[in-house]
């Protein structure tokens with residue numbers, strides 16, 4: 001007659017079977033070079049975000065270009081507050097947000113980009129407080145004729161660059 005299988009034997013069998021259960025890893029078939037499936041064209045930026053007009057990389061070049069020489073007065077590697085001849089611009093995109101919200105601000109800009117345009121083209125609308133930043137007659141120490149000497153594209157590029165200085 002059949003003998004009841006001992007528990008120990010069952011356990012041994014289970015362990016044995018479990019060990020065998022894992023099939024050896026099948027080597028991946030030599031994969032043919034994947035055929036590039038053309039991706040659907042990436043959807044363009046949401047319509048709400050208007051493409052920036054200015055070219056920041058070109059703005060950075062203009063900032064140090066001989067004839068414009070913003071860097072002759074401004075240091076864009078150091079943050080505000082500070083700056084010997086003119087305010088430092090290293091964090092101007094962040095600082096400008098505070099400036100246009102402050103009760104001391106006398107200009108017309110509602111956005112940081114507008115503030116930069118105003119600083120460049122109508123520097124006297126708002127004078128950054130600071131020793132040496134204002135001429136004896138009370139006008140801005142900033143070059144006054146950028147509205148005439150810079151092209152609209154150069155102004156846009158410079159603004160795009162200033163917007164990167166956070």
Ligand code: HEC
Pocket residue numbers: 063068069070071072073074080085086087088092096099116119120123124126127128129132133134140141142143146158162
């Ligand atoms: C002759 C020196 C001089 C040059 C060159 C000059 N700036 Fe200025 N800039 C100043 C002074 C001084 C001020 C601060 C007085 C004021 O508020 O207008 C100023 C203010 C600014 C401000 C506002 C800064 C702030 O802290 O809110 C910006 C932005 C600026 N300049 C950008 C530029 C750019 C971009 C150029 C080059 C196209 C440039 N500046 C060229 C002297 C200069």
